[in-house]
Amino acid sequence: MAIILGTYQYGKAENRVVRINRDSARHEIRDLNVSSALRGDFSPAYLAGDQRNVLPTDTQKHMAYAYAKTVGLETLEGYGLALARHYVDDVPPVEGARIEIEEYAWERVQVDGSEHDHTFVRKGQETRTCSVTVEGSGDEQQTWVTGGFKDLVILKSTGSEFADFYVDEFTTLAPTHDRVMATSLVARWRFTSTDVDWDATYAGIRAIMVSTFATLHSLALQQTLFEMGRAVLEAYDDVAEVRLSAPNKHHFRYDLERFGIDNPNEVFHADDRPYGLIQAQVLRDDAPDAGPAWYAYTGLV
Numbered sequence: 001m002a003i004i005l006g007t008y009q010y011g012k013a014e015n016r017v018v019r020i021n022r023d024s025a026r027h028e029i030r031d032l033n034v035s036s037a038l039r040g041d042f043s044p045a046y047l048a049g050d051q052r053n054v055l056p057t058d059t060q061k062h063m064a065y066a067y068a069k070t071v072g073l074e075t076l077e078g079y080g081l082a083l084a085r086h087y088v089d090d091v092p093p094v095e096g097a098r099i100e101i102e103e104y105a106w107e108r109v110q111v112d113g114s115e116h117d118h119t120f121v122r123k124g125q126e127t128r129t130c131s132v133t134v135e136g137s138g139d140e141q142q143t144w145v146t147g148g149f150k151d152l153v154i155l156k157s158t159g160s161e162f163a164d165f166y167v168d169e170f171t172t173l174a175p176t177h178d179r180v181m182a183t184s185l186v187a188r189w190r191f192t193s194t195d196v197d198w199d200a201t202y203a204g205i206r207a208i209m210v211s212t213f214a215t216l217h218s219l220a221l222q223q224t225l226f227e228m229g230r231a232v233l234e235a236y237d238d239v240a241e242v243r244l245s246a247p248n249k250h251h252f253r254y255d256l257e258r259f260g261i262d263n264p265n266e267v268f269h270a271d272d273r274p275y276g277l278i279q280a281q282v283l284r285d286d287a288p289d290a291g292p293a294w295y296a297y298t299g300l301v
Helices: 043-048 057-070 076-090 198-215 221-235
Strands: 010-021 028-040 094-103 106-111 114-122 127-135 142-156 181-191 239-247 250-253 268-271 277-283
Touching (some): 028 076, 076 198, 142 198, 181 221, 198 221, 221 239, 221 277
Antiparallel strands (some): 010 028, 106 114, 181 239, 239 277, 250 268
8 A cells, every 4th residue: 555645735814914005194094914825846854854945834824914015905805816927927936826805893982973094993794805826827727716705793683484384393493484584694705806896895795695695585595605605606707606604693582481571583593503504506617616715725715
């Protein structure tokens, strides 16, 4: 039996990069968590400790901060593309690079009804994510970009059913035609182009997903996920596929009748675990191959 080295990659994970633009009295802030991973023939480092082709992870850390200044953080995707292309184009041993980014959003403090120029509070909603993967050089170079978010907690207090499901000897769940539906949504989408208005597209996709969740009379969370993905693909030609993951944040009507109190779907027990986990991929039937677009480096995405 031979023992061989399988797939591998290495990089610098979770660099906390904050860029504050001070070009005027009104400051702008972007707060990121940036991870880089390099791919190429680094097998000598694994098999014999030969580091001659290895760009130190400490160098990758410095690059994440340097590019926040020299390239800027106008968009997550533009910054990620610049970093990934630098590694592939300028570091000969590197054949592929992946950049994963999370953004922690801030909003301005209100003082006497006006936005303050340089004081912010952390937004408490979703975390925006993106990834950039670049492989090859010259005319053969290929690029894959994904956008997305995680931890978007969303709830609708009616307009959701769960009934007519399969029943066996262990089924105790009662069917319902009026339930609370809540989830902490994770959504990712894959682009077919890099000629994209990144921030406007992110805002538009998020708005479509939230609107679809709100307005669709849902017979199942599975149905809701598919319709959210379909609505995004119908609106954006440069999105090839959408991947969604939705833990079901259960809200069970609390039994107050045993105390002689009527409870017409008004008081609930929020039960956070165990939970149903519903996932879906929604894509065009002619979507280009995803290549390494989804080969995650860290647990960020």
